[in-house]
Amino acid sequence: MRIGYGFDIHSFGSIKPLVIGGVTIPYKKGLIAYSNGDLLIHALIDALLGAVAIGDIGTFFPSDNILYKDIDSRVLLKNVWSKIQLMQYVICNIDITIIAESPKMSSYISYMKTNLGSDLNTQENKISIKSTTAKQISAIGRKEGIACQAVVMLLKKVINNCSIT
Numbered sequence: 001m002r003i004g005y006g007f008d009i010h011s012f013g014s015i016k017p018l019v020i021g022g023v024t025i026p027y028k029k030g031l032i033a034y035s036n037g038d039l040l041i042h043a044l045i046d047a048l049l050g051a052v053a054i055g056d057i058g059t060f061f062p063s064d065n066i067l068y069k070d071i072d073s074r075v076l077l078k079n080v081w082s083k084i085q086l087m088q089y090v091i092c093n094i095d096i097t098i099i100a101e102s103p104k105m106s107s108y109i110s111y112m113k114t115n116l117g118s119d120l121n122t123q124e125n126k127i128s129i130k131s132t133t134a135k136q137i138s139a140i141g142r143k144e145g146i147a148c149q150a151v152v153m154l155l156k157k158v159i160n161n162c163s164i165t
Contacts (some may be wrong), residue, residue: 002089002154004051006043011145020098020105020146021112021129022074022119027103031146034063038073040096040112040129043150045073045080047094051154052084077119084154091122092153098131100146105131 014037016030021040031037045057061068061076068076094116098105109129117124134141 001092001156002051002053004047004049004152004154006046006048006050006150006152007147008039008042008046009140009145009147010037010039011139012143016070018103019073020108020148022072022115023108023111025103025105025108035061035068035071035073035076039146039148040098040150041073041077043148044094044096044116044152045077047150047152048080048084048154051152052087052089054083074115074119077116081120088157089154090157091120091126092155093126093128094120094150094152095128096130096148096150098129098146098148099134099140100131101133101136101141101143 010031010033012029012031014030014032016033016037018025018027018030019036019038022038031039042057049055049057049060057076060080109131112129113124113127116127136142139145140147
């Protein structure tokens with residue numbers, strides 16, 4: 001069993017669309033980022049990579065590489081997941097918390113879960129996505145940005161009660 005944790009935070013200020021969990025959310029501002037700024041997927045990628053101890057999102061997708069400028073973060077997630085699958089891991093569960101004063105996330109969460117389930121080829125009942133506010137404290141509470149935390153548990157595939165190593 002392997003557990004990984006990921007965190008990401010971005011400030012508002014971009015003319016890009018606001019994309020979280022692969023869902024475009026109507027809002028007056030986008031997030032400042034090199035890629036499309038999908039901080040939920042960025043946090044999840046870091047959690048996945050941390051679980052298998054092979055680096056972080058910047059290791060695989062450096063922000064000085066033009067290939068990743070404005071890239072859809074779902075492409076990056078699928079790339080990372082394919083590498084982890086080659087290591088013979090499966091997803092046990094994913095737990096994600098979005099921290100945002102606005103916009104409200106509740107009506108988009110089911111779409112986010114559908115996207116992640118599809119991208120990771122796993123059942124949606126293994127994915128938990130929640131949202132909370134910062135209670136008007138800090139930069140997030142002042143609506144200057146959004147943060148996200150992700151925790152994943154991966155299990156090594158088992159065949160005939162023997163772990164594949």
